[in-house]
Amino acid sequence: MSKRVLVISTSLRGDSNSDLLAQQFAQGARQAGHEVEVISLAGKDIRFCKGCLACQTTGRCVIRDDADAIVQQKMLHADVLVFATPIYYYEMSGQMKTLLDRANPLYSADYAFREVWLLACAAEEGDEVWKRAAEGLGGWV
Template structure:
């Protein structure tokens, strides 16, 4: 039975390396028969969470912007994939803002159980993102029923499109293809 796979790309740069990872993952997941949607945070209007916590009882955010639509897509997905550049050993602010706005999902009956991270960074050694991956595991843990199912790291990429010859593209494709 095909899975509903949602890939959220967080880079705001055109032809970004994390977008290339997302497209490779998507191609693999589609080839395995899954339904795949890629949502880019480029040109999305996402306001900061105001911390009112009304979403904990209503399961709805009081703010009405693109985060509401994306959050619903996350809730309805069987598999969630985040593709992002690594900024200062962490996730970029636009992704953090979206995740803050996903607060209504924490107490809801969301479908996904697996979360994947596709990360592109200027640092070439994977050990430089260990803190980032641990930090990401922290927010994955907020989704009580979800686990960080896998990560793909592309290091040593700084300019748009530089990832074209990187082995991480093949790894992202294979990881996407493994979803059944």
């Protein structure tokens, strides 16, 4: 069964290692017969969450920017979410964290996704390097 896969590349640097990893994942998903869309956060207007919690009653963020559009038009309808991030100081990129904060309206929504994947690249080796990024995404899930 074909799935709608949304791959979000969170690096702000074009042709970064994590961006290349996202592209390769997307290629494999397409070859497996899935409908795939890749979004890069580079050049996007993504503002910080205000913490107002209005999204919990309205189902939508009060800030109208690219993050709101990605959440409402893309993340809400994807069957699979894939986040590709560089590891900065043993954590996900700041722009990924900001997007996850802004995805708070999904908490009470009837979202389609049932799978969430993390792709990460780091200059260092070892399980501890990406552990906090995985835990952060796990906490969001």
